[in-house]
Amino acid sequence: MGLLSLGSPLSWEETKKWADHVRKHGIQQLINIYRRLKDRHGDVLKWGDEVEYMLVVLDENNRTARLSLKGNQVLEQLEKRERESPNDPPTTWRPEYASYMIEGTPGKPYGGLMGHFNMVESNMRLRREELLSLLDRELGETAISFTVFPRLGSPAFTDPQVECNPTVNTASRSLFFPDAAINHHPRFRTLTRNIRERRGEKVCINIPVFQDKNTPKPFRETFSNGDEESRKAAKDDHIYMDCMGFGMGCSCLQMTFQACNIDEARHLYDQLAPLCPIFLALSAAAPVYRGYLADVDCRWNIIAGSVDCRTREERGLEPLKDDKFVIPKSRYDSIDCYLTPEAQKYNDIDLVLDQDICQQLEDAGIDRLLARHFAHLFIRDPISLFSEKIHLNDDEESDHFENIQSTNWQSMRFKPPPPNSPIGWRVEFRPTEVQLTDFENAAYVVFIVLLTRVILSYNLNFLIPISKVDENMQEAQKRDAVRQGLFWFRKEVLPPNECCEEDPKPKPAAKSYSQYNGSCQQEEYTKMSINEIINGQAGGFQGLVSLMNSYLETVEIDVDTRCSVQQYLRLIQKRASGELMTTARWIRAFVQNHPKYKYDSVVSDEIAYDLTKVSDEITKGIRSCPELFGMLNSRTKVSLPPVVHKKLRKENPDHDILT
Amino acid sequence: MSAVPVEEIARLMLSSTNNLTLHTGNIINWNHLKRKTSQNAGEEVLECLSATLNVWSSTVDPSWMNEESNNALVITNPNQMERISEDERSKLKVSVKIFLLKWDPDLVVEAVDQVCSELDIGVVDSVLLALPPLEAEMGEELTVNHILPIWEPMERLYDVERVSAIGTSDLDKEMLEQTHGMARVKPTINQVNVVSCCVIPPDLTAFAKENDIQLLTHSDPRDVLPTPTFQDILRGSSHDDHVDEWQPFWVLRYTVMVKCRGVIKAKGYIVNGRRHATDMPLSVA
Numbered sequence: 001m002g003l004l005s006l007g008s009p010l011s012w013e014e015t016k017k018w019a020d021h022v023r024k025h026g027i028q029q030l031i032n033i034y035r036r037l038k039d040r041h042g043d044v045l046k047w048g049d050e051v052e053y054m055l056v057v058l059d060e061n062n063r064t065a066r067l068s069l070k071g072n073q074v075l076e077q078l079e080k081r082e083r084e085s086p087n088d089p090p091t092t093w094r095p096e097y098a099s100y101m102i103e104g105t106p107g108k109p110y111g112g113l114m115g116h117f118n119m120v121e122s123n124m125r126l127r128r129e130e131l132l133s134l135l136d137r138e139l140g141e142t143a144i145s146f147t148v149f150p151r152l153g154s155p156a157f158t159d160p161q162v163e164c165n166p167t168v169n170t171a172s173r174s175l176f177f178p179d180a181a182i183n184h185h186p187r188f189r190t191l192t193r194n195i196r197e198r199r200g201e202k203v204c205i206n207i208p209v210f211q212d213k214n215t216p217k218p219f220r221e222t223f224s225n226g227d228e229e230s231r232k233a234a235k236d237d238h239i240y241m242d243c244m245g246f247g248m249g250c251s252c253l254q255m256t257f258q259a260c261n262i263d264e265a266r267h268l269y270d271q272l273a274p275l276c277p278i279f280l281a282l283s284a285a286a287p288v289y290r291g292y293l294a295d296v297d298c299r300w301n302i303i304a305g306s307v308d309c310r311t312r313e314e315r316g317l318e319p320l321k322d323d324k325f326v327i328p329k330s331r332y333d334s335i336d337c338y339l340t341p342e343a344q345k346y347n348d349i350d351l352v353l354d355q356d357i358c359q360q361l362e363d364a365g366i367d368r369l370l371a372r373h374f375a376h377l378f379i380r381d382p383i384s385l386f387s388e389k390i391h392l393n394d395d396e397e398s399d400h401f402e403n404i405q406s407t408n409w410q411s412m413r414f415k416p417p418p419p420n421s422p423i424g425w426r427v428e429f430r431p432t433e434v435q436l437t438d439f440e441n442a443a444y445v446v447f448i449v450l451l452t453r454v455i456l457s458y459n460l461n462f463l464i465p466i467s468k469v470d471e472n473m474q475e476a477q478k479r480d481a482v483r484q485g486l487f488w489f490r491k492e493v494l495p496p497n498e499c500c501e502e503d504p505k506p507k508p509a510a511k512s513y514s515q516y517n518g519s520c521q522q523e524e525y526t527k528m529s530i531n532e533i534i535n536g537q538a539g540g541f542q543g544l545v546s547l548m549n550s551y552l553e554t555v556e557i558d559v560d561t562r563c564s565v566q567q568y569l570r571l572i573q574k575r576a577s578g579e580l581m582t583t584a585r586w587i588r589a590f591v592q593n594h595p596k597y598k599y600d601s602v603v604s605d606e607i608a609y610d611l612t613k614v615s616d617e618i619t620k621g622i623r624s625c626p627e628l629f630g631m632l633n634s635r636t637k638v639s640l641p642p643v644v645h646k647k648l649r650k651e652n653p654d655h656d657i658l659t
Numbered sequence: 660m661s662a663v664p665v666e667e668i669a670r671l672m673l674s675s676t677n678n679l680t681l682h683t684g685n686i687i688n689w690n691h692l693k694r695k696t697s698q699n700a701g702e703e704v705l706e707c708l709s710a711t712l713n714v715w716s717s718t719v720d721p722s723w724m725n726e727e728s729n730n731a732l733v734i735t736n737p738n739q740m741e742r743i744s745e746d747e748r749s750k751l752k753v754s755v756k757i758f759l760l761k762w763d764p765d766l767v768v769e770a771v772d773q774v775c776s777e778l779d780i781g782v783v784d785s786v787l788l789a790l791p792p793l794e795a796e797m798g799e800e801l802t803v804n805h806i807l808p809i810w811e812p813m814e815r816l817y818d819v820e821r822v823s824a825i826g827t828s829d830l831d832k833e834m835l836e837q838t839h840g841m842a843r844v845k846p847t848i849n850q851v852n853v854v855s856c857c858v859i860p861p862d863l864t865a866f867a868k869e870n871d872i873q874l875l876t877h878s879d880p881r882d883v884l885p886t887p888t889f890q891d892i893l894r895g896s897s898h899d900d901h902v903d904e905w906q907p908f909w910v911l912r913y914t915v916m917v918k919c920r921g922v923i924k925a926k927g928y929i930v931n932g933r934r935h936a937t938d939m940p941l942s943v944a
Contacts, residue, residue: 042750044918044920045920112919112921113921114921260920453921453922456922457687457923458687458688458693458923459688494693495690542693546693546695547693550692550693551923553699553853553878554914555914555921555923558873558874558875558876559851559856559859559874559875562856562876563856566853566856566857567857635857641873642868642871643847644873646871
């Protein structure tokens, strides 16, 4: 999660003093990057995925599952291996927010060959094997890619058990989540503390509890170590959470791809934004929080709440006095504006932005749309700053820019190239929830990256007003949204026809899409189910998969890759139709069918143990799970087909992609 | 001339030729092709050719035609034309599949020449050859002796660097092994139908691996353009009373991809058909 600098972190009071300095130099750094690299062109496709894992200890005797806090220790070993690897290591490891989390990525990016789609799952397997090899099976240690650990923040959820109360938790002041479970790198505790201090109170997350037949009504908890603040903050019939760890202690699945130039990056950013809620719903995997079944299936709003550093003034609860803006959203949320001129008319929500910064960017030659985007990100204060990293050379470094950019955790991220690097303009797709198995994770990753190729080849258009994307984002998190939700989506995603088709005569009645505006826009989109969006409507929208199949029939693709891609598309199709369960639905069903479940929404230690154990067995392939992924099976490979591999080594001896 | 309806001109032109080449141009943005939930190459060829002929016969323009000899007619959909400029050529990969419909080696070279001239390129990156159906006098079973004569022009195209890689389509392990064994220039690609991509016979996989042959997938029907279909297309546009004298000789599909980016730039079909008066024998090699 963002860059890690070693050093001495500043307190919030200190950081605040430097906020304008960071913004000013951050913007200058951006301007320098832009000037140097705006015309960079001809980059090939390179892309990668990030999977986050949770370290878990399964205690068979006591039938408990705990999150193991030895992440730093394991990470050190992984990084040592990476450094000492004689060849280019195929995997890379990074720390994550919690000390039970580790993030794994491929050692080098995948490239623009079809064969790369078949390497994702193998690389994910390799990562998991590497991680598991450092864990002690005898002690019940394992690694699971849960989006959220079912008893995160419940009593004694960590191994070792650590004291947890607002007094010892000096960073978060949480009742539930010990500071000891936060990554030991100073950045993470600082973020936690600074977010709380900036906000002026603890973060406050209330997620509706799932009302089962024996769930108390009202559902109201008493917290043994609770204080006045928590009593006020916790709402009836909600699961109350009070710190950054509940959000940033969740895992997710992200993918980043390099565009051929800045315009393509902006284009993909815009086109993928409306797909964020669709993939949030399709990947839903987070129905349990702090040991209770929730009435939502996804992590999104929990993370948004967990890093919501806005003051009462900024949240509009008090009139503006010391702060500059009323800000409608947390730093972590769905994007607020599109970046391309074609999409401009769909920017229908008020964009809070820093006018001076916007002007500065425009004066530097950055067009208004892009200037507004960054001036919007830069309404935020830095929330972590190191004393060694205050005075920088704006020509050579981009830390201040990255400081603000990388703590705007939005559904999409538009990433300028780092200074002095071979990397081009990139886009990151961030909504997807992580799945249990490598097969499922590969399926989601491949689906999205393949879809970007289809978008570019067929010039597809998914734009809808950004306010509708926001609505969809909320719809996506509802329980079983994948089967029951309805989402705003374009009726026509194909570009207007410039050409004659069957009908040779000019079509005076045909509306080109630039002719649509104002009230006419209403005709462009309608509400659809996820099934209709993915699999198509009879006589209406053809569905994403049909467009992808049309692409796959046209490109050259080897048999193994095609087989795997076919399986991945089927998984997504069947999840969309409801034939296969989302992880969230499966977890819900597991809990509700557990013999010890009392229909009171409580996911007890014992239920959590069984759930975790079964999840571990499914992950490792010891247990099949037809409800989740049927009998689907890929033909994934660790490297490109041998012939392609040979040829590529010959043509590209630098091999800066995974082969 | 101006008083004659365009459809009449079209009809006259079609009746006066014995050799017809149709080029759809770039069909990548033909939306109706993507509106259907599933479509195979057969349906695609049918639709694009009909559309091309329709446009042509209702707006005949002499500039659309290339009368190379007095009775060969080349119709290209000009709205869809996309020639490849020299500076972008190195960033693109042009792949071609020839569906040969007659066992005539000359047709292979003719098809490749045609696509090069239509796209304005000198070299094709890869050409795959799909075999014609067996004809009555050729026996019951396909043998390597049927394949080699039509493989030979592929080798020549490779020799003169007109084509950078050559391959086959739908050869089983036996046929691939024999062709590979006897061919002077070996196939480096063999296409397999997508329905079997998850169940490729292990011996085929092993043979391909040992011999550096890529196994790629296709989803083309066995007979991409049946003669009656071709005749129906002509009937629809030309009002020619003698359409049953026409037969398709080859179908070529080209795909232009942006290298290392997975982006399709262009795709199109070129089809050649010939007319034989019913009392004239077919010229078959």
